[in-house]
Amino acid sequence: MKPPPPADGLTLRAWDDGDAAALIAVAADPELRRWTSLRVTDETTAAAWLRTQQHGWRTGTRYAFAVLDDHGLVGHAALKRPDGEVGYWTAAAARGRGVASRALELLTGWAFAEFPDLGQLRLLHQVPNAASCRVALKTGYAYAETYAAQHPFPYDGHLHVRAR
């Protein structure tokens, strides 16, 4: 399966083993620890995380992309299957310049093109994560529902949905 063609200044490609050092550097950010399950601190945890992403591609359960611009790694965007849930993060140094929303738009178009069975895509974020809510809304993921907090998430969550 091919990744989406580069667009809007961003390239999405499957994570590979050569990303370990950049991943370790980016994953030290407390905001990523606060809002995502990413727990990469060293070469061992980076290798395990990269193996999980590669396993997802092989099994068709999770399509995770490294997001790159001219400066290198700036983020991550992923589609889970079969439920059609999307997720993303942006490296701290690259926030506030539309990386997440551009990457999500690319991922969304790719997902609908590759998986004709997907009638809609789902996006979940914890309610106090206002930046993520904004990314969802400006990328056409309409607010759909609020879920009560559920382990491991300490806050209530918003479900956003984008129809095909």
Ligand SMILES: CC(C)(COP(=O)(O)OP(=O)(O)OC[C@H]1O[C@@H](n2cnc3c(N)ncnc32)[C@H](O)[C@@H]1OP(=O)(O)O)[C@@H](O)C(=O)NCCC(=O)NCCS
């Ligand atoms: C959420 C996150 C992915 C946004 O990445 P980004 O590349 O900065 O996103 P964009 O630049 O595309 O858009 C961010 C939007 O949120 C807004 N924003 C940023 N911080 C905000 C805040 N504290 N409150 C409200 N809006 C905020 C920005 O102004 C921007 O909106 P605008 O374009 O209307 O001005 C990034 O902050 C991040 O990686 N956070 C940690 C991981 C995470 O939360 N992942 C999502 C889990 S659901």
